[in-house]
Amino acid sequence: xxxxxLDVRDVSKTYMQGKIPVTALHDVTFxxxxxxxxxxxxxxxxxxxxxxxxVGCLEKPTAGAVIIDGxxxxxxxxxxxxxxxxxxxxxxxxxxxxxxxxTALGNxxxxxxxSHVSRRERLERAETLLKKLGLGDRLNHRPxxxxxxxxxxxxxxxxxxxxxxxxxxxxxxxxxxxxTRDAIVETFKLLRSRGxxxxxxxxxxxxxxxxxxxxxxxxxxxxxx
Amino acid sequence: xxxxxxxxxxxxKVRSGLTISGIxxxxxxxxxxGGMSENFNQTFENSMSLTxxxxxxxxxxxxxxxGLTDDKVPDVKRVPGVKDAYGILLTTFDExxxxxxxxxxxxxPPEKSRIALKPVxxxxxxxxxxxxxxxxxxxxxIAGEYDLQIGSKLEIHDKNFxxxxxxxxxxxxxxxxxxxxxxxxxxxxxxxxxxxxxxxxPEEGIDADILAKRIELSVDGTSTLxxxxxxxxxxxxxxxxxxxxxxxxLLAAIIGGLSVMNTMLMSVTERTREFGILRAMGAxxxxxxxxTLGEAALLGIIGGLAGIGTGSAAVYLLNLWxxxxxxxxxxxxxxxxxxxxxxxxxxxxxxGLYPAYRATKMSPMEALRYG
Ligand SMILES: Nc1ncnc2c1ncn2[C@@H]1O[C@H](COP(=O)(O)OP(=O)(O)OP(=O)(O)O)[C@@H](O)[C@H]1O
Ligand SMILES: [Mg+2]
Numbered sequence: 026x027x028x029x030x031l032d033v034r035d036v037s038k039t040y041m042q043g044k045i046p047v048t049a050l051h052d053v054t055f056x057x058x059x060x061x062x063x064x065x066x067x068x069x070x071x072x073x074x075x076x077x078x079x080v081g082c083l084e085k086p087t088a089g090a091v092i093i094d095g096x097x098x099x100x101x102x103x104x105x106x107x108x109x110x111x112x113x114x115x116x117x118x119x120x121x122x123x124x125x126x127x128t129a130l131g132n133x134x135x136x137x138x139x140s141h142v143s144r145r146e147r148l149e150r151a152e153t154l155l156k157k158l159g160l161g162d163r164l165n166h167r168p169x170x171x172x173x174x175x176x177x178x179x180x181x182x183x184x185x186x187x188x189x190x191x192x193x194x195x196x197x198x199x200x201x202x203x204x205t206r207d208a209i210v211e212t213f214k215l216l217r218s219r220g221x222x223x224x225x226x227x228x229x230x231x232x233x234x235x236x237x238x239x240x241x242x243x244x245x246x247x248x249x250x
Numbered sequence: 251x252x253x254x255x256x257x258x259x260x261x262x263k264v265r266s267g268l269t270i271s272g273i274x275x276x277x278x279x280x281x282x283x284g285g286m287s288e289n290f291n292q293t294f295e296n297s298m299s300l301t302x303x304x305x306x307x308x309x310x311x312x313x314x315x316x317g318l319t320d321d322k323v324p325d326v327k328r329v330p331g332v333k334d335a336y337g338i339l340l341t342t343f344d345e346x347x348x349x350x351x352x353x354x355x356x357x358x359p360p361e362k363s364r365i366a367l368k369p370v371x372x373x374x375x376x377x378x379x380x381x382x383x384x385x386x387x388x389x390x391x392i393a394g395e396y397d398l399q400i401g402s403k404l405e406i407h408d409k410n411f412x413x414x415x416x417x418x419x420x421x422x423x424x425x426x427x428x429x430x431x432x433x434x435x436x437x438x439x440x441x442x443x444x445x446x447x448x449x450x451x452p453e454e455g456i457d458a459d460i461l462a463k464r465i466e467l468s469v470d471g472t473s474t475l476x477x478x479x480x481x482x483x484x485x486x487x488x489x490x491x492x493x494x495x496x497x498x499x500l501l502a503a504i505i506g507g508l509s510v511m512n513t514m515l516m517s518v519t520e521r522t523r524e525f526g527i528l529r530a531m532g533a534x535x536x537x538x539x540x541x542t543l544g545e546a547a548l549l550g551i552i553g554g555l556a557g558i559g560t561g562s563a564a565v566y567l568l569n570l571w572x573x574x575x576x577x578x579x580x581x582x583x584x585x586x587x588x589x590x591x592x593x594x595x596x597x598x599x600x601x602g603l604y605p606a607y608r609a610t611k612m613s614p615m616e617a618l619r620y621g
Binding site for chain 1: 251254257258261523524527528529530531532533534535537613614615618619
């Protein structure tokens, strides 16, 4: 048994839709070990993105606790959250969410701007990461000049930039063809082989079958493992 | 962060351009109006400092009506503490324009011209001297406008005068002054023995305000204006220019400020996702503020520079054109430029405050859900 890097305990999330409460998550409990590659699957509207947002410290749960790398992130002050996002978490989004005005290198560099990393080191790290992900010849391309798979790999490099404890990816292969999907999955497997913890939300069984474990979520509740 | 700020301005060229024009227009108005005000202030200050040592003596009933006459000069001179006194006659140079150009005839006893004009120096020629009649000493504006050299003829009240001296540039009313002998003036204007003012120069170490009162009491039918009283009176009339400048500054603030606010609100709303991404990547509130306020300030600075550039150019051309008529109407001073640029920057940032605040309130969840 490895170390627990993520512990989610009795997490519930209720949104107010006007005056009507909408329960997106209900008593969700699970944990993830360091170096695990976990898939989260479930129908549309079942609460997957909500869960990612809470684990990613983008939102607070209505009840319950989230512990990342020994820190109970659900009880730290709002002022501390940016630092936790920088140091513990890396995000990969469905639509890549790269800034079109920046090059591949610039986008990866951006993720390190908010911590105290020197410009030289930032660029060095960004270049190393992009090369490792097979984008050595695309460093100065803008997102519009890259294929979907390449853009997603840039965004994975960006998520990796601060050596986060966990990478959270919400439907990272939702928009790409099967060949690109396989390349992205290979990239995650490469990162996992280096000890990186990855949680990926997916609808695609071909992605899930590459994972160590699949969490199924229906109507805001974890069904089975 | 600076590259991100610059990019967001250059990415939306048309919109940024329009916003910048809005600020530039306001700052343009500020520079032109401020330039006018600065010119009046400068002329006033220079004139004051050149004449600050003299007490003005008028006829009690006012400058014109009661009639100040030659015989009062010895009376004034006799007052203890008065070092010297002389009478002058002031009238407009360009009678057909009713004095609109501000040029004046300054008629004085020729032997007093050196003291009266002190500390102004000569650029060429000499001061007036005893025995001069149809001789004239001119300031640079008049010399420039009529292209006068030593020996040139200048027509005053249908009489020909010979230029004997040209004064140095002073930035004061002396520049648009033509000095001629007092007796000649009294003669050609049919004002025998009449004076406009008597100037009294206090002795070393004598308080001008006290001496002014003493003159008023000892010489019948006179009233006086000490240098400090004169300054007070004149600054009242300068107030109007401050009001004009402040109004144009307000106009600048409103036009420029609203356009920056509008642009920034659009820009911030459009970039909801972008700010969400930055927050998801761990951007602090201060980083978001820096980016948005920086963009607003940059718009202000560029607009300010553009306004200063076009405003200065307009003022330069206007001055060039007006100087042909012997008028200088605008002065662009360093302090005016600094104030204009600071003002533009502050307008930009103040108008950016609310949009920036909105940007910090955007939920990072946006990036995840709609990304
Ligand atoms: N801000 C919100 N206000 C109200 N209801 C919300 C809000 N965000 C999400 N919900 C609701 O919470 C539920 C879970 O949403 P969530 O986005 O987590 O689902 P999902 O599993 O990610 O779906 P998908 O597969 O379509 O992305 C949905 O019913 C959704 O309508
Ligand atoms: Mg979702």
